[in-house]
Amino acid sequence: MGGFFTGRTLADLGRDLRSGDASAAGLLAHALESVDPELNAFVTLDHEGAEAAAEHADKELASGVGRGPLHGVPVAVKDIIDVAGLPTGMGSAHFDGHVAETDAACVTLLRNAGAVIVGKTGTHEFAYGGSGDVSVNGPVRNPHDRERMSGGSSSGSAVAVAAGMVPLALGTDTGGSVRIPAAFCGIAGFKPPYGVIPTGGVFPLSPSLDHVGVLAGSADDCRIAYHALTGLAEAVPPPADESVRTGRVAWIEPEAADPEVVRTVRALFPDAPAEPLDLFELRRIFRAIQDCEAYEIHAERVAEAPERYQPLTLERLEQASRTLGWRYIRAFRERDEFAGQVAGLLDRYDLLALPTMMMTAPPIGETEGPFGRWAPALVSLTCAWNVLGLPALSVPAGTVGGLPVGAQFVTRRGGESLLFDAAGRLAALTG
Amino acid sequence: MGGFFTGRTLADLGRDLRSGDASAAGLLAHALESVDPELNAFVTLDHEGAEAAAEHADKELASGVGRGPLHGVPVAVKDIIDVAGLPTGMGSAHFDGHVAETDAACVTLLRNAGAVIVGKTGTHEFAYGGSGDVSVNGPVRNPHDRERMSGGSSSGSAVAVAAGMVPLALGTDTGGSVRIPAAFCGIAGFKPPYGVIPTGGVFPLSPSLDHVGVLAGSADDCRIAYHALTGLAEAVPPPADESVRTGRVAWIEPEAADPEVVRTVRALFPDAPAEPLDLFELRRIFRAIQDCEAYEIHAERVAEAPERYQPLTLERLEQASRTLGWRYIRAFRERDEFAGQVAGLLDRYDLLALPTMMMTAPPIGETEGPFGRWAPALVSLTCAWNVLGLPALSVPAGTVGGLPVGAQFVTRRGGESLLFDAAGRLAALTG
Numbered sequence: 001m002g003g004f005f006t007g008r009t010l011a012d013l014g015r016d017l018r019s020g021d022a023s024a025a026g027l028l029a030h031a032l033e034s035v036d037p038e039l040n041a042f043v044t045l046d047h048e049g050a051e052a053a054a055e056h057a058d059k060e061l062a063s064g065v066g067r068g069p070l071h072g073v074p075v076a077v078k079d080i081i082d083v084a085g086l087p088t089g090m091g092s093a094h095f096d097g098h099v100a101e102t103d104a105a106c107v108t109l110l111r112n113a114g115a116v117i118v119g120k121t122g123t124h125e126f127a128y129g130g131s132g133d134v135s136v137n138g139p140v141r142n143p144h145d146r147e148r149m150s151g152g153s154s155s156g157s158a159v160a161v162a163a164g165m166v167p168l169a170l171g172t173d174t175g176g177s178v179r180i181p182a183a184f185c186g187i188a189g190f191k192p193p194y195g196v197i198p199t200g201g202v203f204p205l206s207p208s209l210d211h212v213g214v215l216a217g218s219a220d221d222c223r224i225a226y227h228a229l230t231g232l233a234e235a236v237p238p239p240a241d242e243s244v245r246t247g248r249v250a251w252i253e254p255e256a257a258d259p260e261v262v263r264t265v266r267a268l269f270p271d272a273p274a275e276p277l278d279l280f281e282l283r284r285i286f287r288a289i290q291d292c293e294a295y296e297i298h299a300e301r302v303a304e305a306p307e308r309y310q311p312l313t314l315e316r317l318e319q320a321s322r323t324l325g326w327r328y329i330r331a332f333r334e335r336d337e338f339a340g341q342v343a344g345l346l347d348r349y350d351l352l353a354l355p356t357m358m359m360t361a362p363p364i365g366e367t368e369g370p371f372g373r374w375a376p377a378l379v380s381l382t383c384a385w386n387v388l389g390l391p392a393l394s395v396p397a398g399t400v401g402g403l404p405v406g407a408q409f410v411t412r413r414g415g416e417s418l419l420f421d422a423a424g425r426l427a428a429l430t431g
Numbered sequence: 432m433g434g435f436f437t438g439r440t441l442a443d444l445g446r447d448l449r450s451g452d453a454s455a456a457g458l459l460a461h462a463l464e465s466v467d468p469e470l471n472a473f474v475t476l477d478h479e480g481a482e483a484a485a486e487h488a489d490k491e492l493a494s495g496v497g498r499g500p501l502h503g504v505p506v507a508v509k510d511i512i513d514v515a516g517l518p519t520g521m522g523s524a525h526f527d528g529h530v531a532e533t534d535a536a537c538v539t540l541l542r543n544a545g546a547v548i549v550g551k552t553g554t555h556e557f558a559y560g561g562s563g564d565v566s567v568n569g570p571v572r573n574p575h576d577r578e579r580m581s582g583g584s585s586s587g588s589a590v591a592v593a594a595g596m597v598p599l600a601l602g603t604d605t606g607g608s609v610r611i612p613a614a615f616c617g618i619a620g621f622k623p624p625y626g627v628i629p630t631g632g633v634f635p636l637s638p639s640l641d642h643v644g645v646l647a648g649s650a651d652d653c654r655i656a657y658h659a660l661t662g663l664a665e666a667v668p669p670p671a672d673e674s675v676r677t678g679r680v681a682w683i684e685p686e687a688a689d690p691e692v693v694r695t696v697r698a699l700f701p702d703a704p705a706e707p708l709d710l711f712e713l714r715r716i717f718r719a720i721q722d723c724e725a726y727e728i729h730a731e732r733v734a735e736a737p738e739r740y741q742p743l744t745l746e747r748l749e750q751a752s753r754t755l756g757w758r759y760i761r762a763f764r765e766r767d768e769f770a771g772q773v774a775g776l777l778d779r780y781d782l783l784a785l786p787t788m789m790m791t792a793p794p795i796g797e798t799e800g801p802f803g804r805w806a807p808a809l810v811s812l813t814c815a816w817n818v819l820g821l822p823a824l825s826v827p828a829g830t831v832g833g834l835p836v837g838a839q840f841v842t843r844r845g846g847e848s849l850l851f852d853a854a855g856r857l858a859a860l861t862g
Contacts, residue, residue: 291756292755292757324754325727325756326751326754330727
């Protein structure tokens with residue numbers, strides 16, 4: 001677990017970089033030394049490019065050019081996001097040898113913020129799954145138990161942060177793919193509102209649901225990275241009354257979940273009133289949208305070279321191909337109804353809280369468990385917020401059986417600081 | 432054929448109304464007298480409401496209130512468009528006894544323009560077909576040959592105008608439903624660019640393709656009605672050079688069509704260069720979009736009371752239900768590609784010209800002909816412009832075997848006056 005960046009915050013690193021106690025080149029060296037190949041977090045390490053970027057960052061820092069809190073900080077990027085000159089492998093044999101020509105928009109934002117891109121991290125094949133063990137690159141392993149799933153699809157990004165190889169990583173999240181591995185690996189993962197971080201240059205899974213997000217050791221570091229990337233000023237929550245400042249939290253009770261996981265997270269919000277929300281209906285809506293959009297993107301590959309997919313990916317795509325068109329359209333109509341219901345909730349509360357996952361990380365290679373097939377079960381509590389395009393944050397919330405558990409906060413679009421503030425209070429509470 | 436309004440233009444009527452040679456009440460009486468029940472154009476005549484509206488219009492006109500060229504003019508409205516207090520029957524047993532509570536937005540525009548709504552006109556069931564002979568109200572008959580289809584789905588609106596019962600009617604057009612019956616019945620029919628006339632209060636067929644349009648004796652009356660309804664100022668085409676003023680026309684050759692029909696329309700544009708455009712691909716795109724959207728709207732009715740549909744409508748809906756979701760999404764991607772191709776054409780030309788229909792009106796009740804099933808064949812040359820959302824106008828272009836043939840003009844969004852100007856030149860040419 002103990003890579004160099006374990007326990008070091010972006011604030012710590014920034015202080016050291018500015019005081020001269022650390023250099024970007026030095027931090028990069030620590031990152032590279034911290035890589036544990038057995039965990040399989042990285043699929044590409046860009047020694048040369050990263051060293052040049054670190055050298056450049058050090059020169060800028062020395063000459064007084066300040067690019068903000070990510071300046072000189074080593075960052076990892078999920079392998080469905082294009083970084084110019086590096087392979088983008090998508091975790092798939094289909095993209096063997098494929099090299100990106102230009103940076104994805106989110107990578108441009110990262111570079112503008114002065115970050116040093118260390119390399120590309122393993123992804124569940126085509127980001128189409130939450131387990132992280134289905135990839136031409138093999139399973140990414142959970143640092144808390146190497147025989148267990150990292151979660152996915154931003155598997156390597158979560159593990160690179162959780163094992164202290166980097167302090168920050170970019171991921172993508174279509175049904176939970178930032179928050180799921182964050183929860184399983186005991187770190188923080190943040191999915192902004194739909195559309196805030198541009199998805200250009202990111203291989204699509206389901207364009208109506210795709211988000212770019214960040215993974216870091218703490219919610220506070222997610223907040224710093226989010227603001228550094230987007231240039232969004234810190235939103236100040238309306239100081240209307242005490243309840244707003246303390247955060248009015250509603251608890252969303254999962255219908256089926258590991259009771260120990262639920263109890264652990266629920267204990268953090270003893271006073272939050274429970275509000276009903278049909279997360280299973282929202283998952284059905286998610287599924288109809290993702291099925292149709294994902295298959296549309298893969299149709300030619302499935303027809304022409306089905307054998308290049310991992311078997312589970314192919315099976316899921318073939319199933320997805322059969323979803324009817326009117327069900328897709330109906331899903332958006334139903335989404336609008338849920339959007340109205342949740343907007344009503346978010347008029348009365350600042351935050352919704354629930355576990356990120358129904359369970360702790362299952363064993364690598366398992367396709368079914370107590371909640372049925374893992375593929376749908378893994379997104380049960382996360383995908384609703386992709387359907388609704390709302391900002392959602394997963395933060396560490398203790399352990400069950402020695403494995404990390406995540407608490408998930410959701411709020412209205414534009415209310416991101418409420419999430420980070422609440423997570424800060426929670427961190428103070430839980431230590 | 433010879434109802435009162437045959438050969439009378441909106442300009443004629445306006446002149447007579449303003450000079451006192453005619454009154455709105457008198458025109459309404461002429462409209463009601465001109466109704467030929469055998470043609471089955473109207474499903475509802477609103478004697479009382481229309482008389483009150485005519486009386487009000489006459490009072491306004493007498494007191495110097497002028498609402499423009501539709502003031503005091505009798506107009507018919509397709510029976511999928513809500514008129515407050517009147518039944519909206521959709522041509523279907525499903526809506527037996529259903530009375531609209533409020534006016535559709537386009538009806539509000541009509542009333543604001545001072546028009547007198549005479550009644551509701553027969554529609555192909557749920558506007559889901561181009562033949563006009565599938566309806567709980569029975570077939571609407573073509574005034575040129577009563578054993579032949581009127582065309583649809585705005586069947587009654589076209590026949591009411593073609594037989595001189597009214598000078599103007601509202602229709603809707605999802606794949607050609609204004610232009611098809613206009614062409615078959617020898618009148619003008621105009622479909623504006625997508626979204627220009629609001630569709631609120633109109634029963635949807637396929638929301639991505641649905642347009643409200645107008646039917647009248649001439650293109651000029653369509654123009655007058657369009658501007659009166661929308662309040663759009665007459666767009667002045669850029670006077671850049673002579674070619675723009677005379678209209679640069681490209682000919683789009685239909686791949687399969689009655690050669691006599693093609694020859695008749697082509698003869699009007701002897702100098703127009705032929706440009707390729709895959710109208711059959713565009714029809715496939717149309718079909719994928721309409722199938723999914725139409726079935727989504729009807730799914731519960733099909734499940735709960737299939738027997739209330741006309742057999743052909745039910746058969747088409749059941750077929751539509753099976754279109755796959757990814758095909759729906761792909762259709763929009765393909766649409767974007769065609770939009771680029773046609774935008775390129777409309778950079779080089781002001782207008783595209785082609786026949787409105789592949790054939791003249793088939794016999795009532797026939798479901799198949801020389802071009803296969805009538806349902807797809809009827810929209811072959813019209814539906815492309817719904818897919819692309821471009822303004823399209825059908826105008827009379829002679830006869831083949833004694834039956835009317837229509838010429839269709841298409842232009843870029845905002846170029847509507849180019850259409851009307853070209854139709855004016857054509858009318859001068861053909862008499």
